[in-house]
Amino acid sequence: VEPLPAAYIAFAVLAVACSADIQTPGSGPGQSGPGDPGGGGATDPTACTPGVPQTSQLPRLTNAQYDNTVYDLLGVQGSSAMLAPDTASVDQRAWDGYTSAARSISAQVMQDASLKGRFVTCTPAGDGADCAAQIIQGFGQRAFRRPLTELELARFTKLFTDRASITATGSFDEAAELILRSFLLSPTFLLRAETTEVPAGKYLALSSYEVASRLSYTLLDSMPDQALLDAAAQNALATPEQIRAQAVRLLQEDPRARSKVTAFHEHYMHKGPGTRWADYQRDNSLFPAFSAELVGLLSQETDRFFDHIVFGEGGTFRDLVTSPVAFVNASLAPLYGLDASQYGAELVQVALDPAQRPGVFTRAGFLASHSLVNRPSPILRGAFLQKHVLCAPVGSPPPGAEGTPLPEVSATASNRERVDAQTASAECATCHHTIINPTGFVLEGFDALGGYQPTDQFSGAAVDTTASVLVGSQTVNVSGPAELFEAIASSREANLCYARSWVQAAYARELSSEDSCVVEDLTAKLTAGGYRILDLIADLTQAESFRVRAVPTEVQQ
């Protein structure tokens, strides 16, 4: 799953904004409009069809998973910097990256005494064959996430027995390095292959080792820990209850689960490297306090918020969009009207006015990244909430829209009035005046850096945050952020959008109509209220598709 397009383009953001396409989303069978969250396909992938979807048996480790797995196996960090960006297949560029990384990692491990012990777990005696066999079996089981077959043991053992002819000195260490390099290049290491062919009704049952990998990569983005491998060895990952117990254990105990949840929310918010959160400037005459460091700090503030709601409070989706909690330090305090002298460099938890600052979309991180250099952008803010929080089908703008200047209207016209005038032409107004702009106007009380602004920067008059906002299929009249986010928290659309994001992230593939049953189930629980995000994550592992796979069709022979 890719981050949002690089922040360097305004067109793409505007492209969210005005379109006549919205009237006719999907102009033909099998065609989906740009705003369709589900993508193509002849059937509607958002309608629930019970069953287990056809999926690849050979999903490859994402670069993030490769990084985490290599770290957990060997203690080497950041290896994926050598890899090609995530793409669908292993092409030359990807293979070169794997080759380069494997060479570098294996050399580093064997040269660094503090790392070597994680791979060479025994002291070679005699010709070292016993120790080599121990490494191949022990390390191999962790690298392959299952015990090696006899054939596989023989292949790796051959590297050791051939060492005199394929390494310069024929030493144990040279052979060990070659064995490690080979493990890191093995397709079984790089793919999370599901190959067991044991019938289970009309499906094929996953082995306990395969379930262990699914659990671990879904919840941790990394390899199974020893407890999971032990459970797999005892075939104790067969029932939904057994799987749930392991999921709960990992969510409670494993710090990697927290990283995964942070990564999910980074994706949900479309933040991260190359996005509009990563790099922006402000007009220094208007915002003298702005600095490049603030950009990073606002991103951290947001990460801390999500981590706190999910793990600190055991919170719900409603809490994400309504909680008054914030994390501030001396640099951020003034943005929230707090006294900087009371804070140090560390981010600490505070409670803000829930009427003024409900939830993550009234935090400076979101507000500043969805602003322009010298003024807040109701278009960016409104389009994000509609498109990514409510999953509203918003199409692309008509040709030439990008060139529309912001008219002054009059010397005393507010930002709101100017933006409405900017988008007043018939083809823009279709989306802007009904969907995008009103949503963004509710946040006009926050300036281009996310600080509270009671008056408009152009007109000098009090800001107008009242609007009729389309929340799903309902138009809701709100007077400000508190009412807007209350409506969003209660809406089926926002809960559905959040649940769908989680299912998409957890399964890491295009969702099918079968997956939509899981989405619907989770949405119902979320919308009912009181359903912790941690419960939602654990429930992701309870779908039938977590235990069995569909029999592949279109088999080539």
Next chain:
Amino acid sequence: VKRNLNRRLFLRGAAGAALAAPFLSSLGGSARAQEAAAPRRVVIFYTNNGCLTNRWFPKLEGANGAITPAVLEGTTLAGLSSYASKLLFPRGLGMAPKGFNVTVDGVQYFDPHDQGMGSKLTCAPIDSAGEHYALSHSLDHEIARLVNPAGTTTSPLLLSVGFAGSDVKQVVSYSASKTPYPAETNPATVYTTLTGLFSGGDMTEADYRVAQGKSIIDLVDDDLQTFKRLKMSGADQKKVDDWLALLRATEEKVIPAACNAETATQLGITAESVKEAGGGRGFGGAALTTGGDLMLKLIALSMICDTNRSIVMQWPGFTTFDFEPLSHTIDHHGLSHRVGSAAVSGTCVSGVLDRINEIDLWYAGRFAQLVGLLDSISEGERTLLDNTACMWLPELADGNAHNNNNLPIVIAGSAGGYLKQGVSVNVSTDEDLATGNSEAACQVEGEEVSAGSSTGSQGGNVPLNKLYVTLLNAVGAKTPEGAPIQTFGVSDAGGSSGFGGGSISFTTDGAGKVMDGTITDPGELAALRANA
């Protein structure tokens, strides 16, 4: 222009005669053969966000005439004066398909950067849905498939610095429809691939390397064969087959004798310099300066080792030139819009034209560095540059207008004598082809400007496909029947003026194949051929 080498490097002569070079101790090493004729190559130097076109083009009436230091003087390319006699300016070319109004499967999607990136090397429309990827493979892949020597890869060598993702805005290369091929940003990966080929003075070490590589490939092959025996979907089966094919392709390689550690050291490529350049990640100045410098050298070394005849240096699109000697505070894209941000209208940033010019000059300096480096290395009777078409290709013409007509393109080197040299050739029928209007806005402090306004230019819409066909033929590509190439890309529909163009529609088979693309004007640009 600063020469990067203290003395010339010599490659194995075209006719097999080894030209003396004291450090080439291992000529004729075991299992190493030589080419009968010097390889011919295409190197594409790709930059983003357009340029000040009116300062970039040579000063020539009607875009025709001899290229001399005099016509380059005062232009962005003045630094290339020493190579004036080896430059070719193909004038009057426009991207195809071009225009804001391209419709695919009934949906009109527009984003000039997505289109500039996606269509530039593919001559195909971009998907109106999904990730907006291009709907065909790109020129660099076509060249790699048709002209890379047996035993090497069928993919191009695609390099960048900083961050290279698979977002449409970061991808210029496609291996197939909707299949992005992101750039390599880590110099160490290129370096280790090349050192794996070095013969060096110590042959045994190299032999061990080869033996280990073979052992690993055998093991990977065995592992994949296990999967192949399973009942899998067609898509999974293809994954395995593609991977197996990749392994086979790299098994047999013919390595030129000059491909060794000493040559690398001569070029300034050592384990230390690779380490110093780091992972090549990040947007900082070091990624572009130290990293970019090393990548250009690695291009030369890859050419010496003949590991690829289709090479692209794709500079990153989002860069702030905040490093010596520049001290910009606004990123290149924001400057190209003249307003200091990605916004599409606003007030001109103070001194913005000077800032853009500084960036144009910086890239011109890197291009001159590459050209100089390639020209400093002998290959048979000629230089590496002479046997290459080294082309500077931009994402856009003017960065504010986002136009893709009248493209500023320069080719250094003749690809082994195929292309004309020292001349600008207007291939269009626009007799008064101008150099553009990039300075039409922002001359006055505080002026208002908006994208797509007056800073573009008129004319110059001969489809790029024809230049690409010329390049394919220049490097010896042939059709399966052994005939010269006649077409490249999905469509050569252009539209008549500026970026606006005419409305063009396509339909696909639903799986990414365009069903109704047409090439109305096949063939190459004879006017660019040396013997025409």
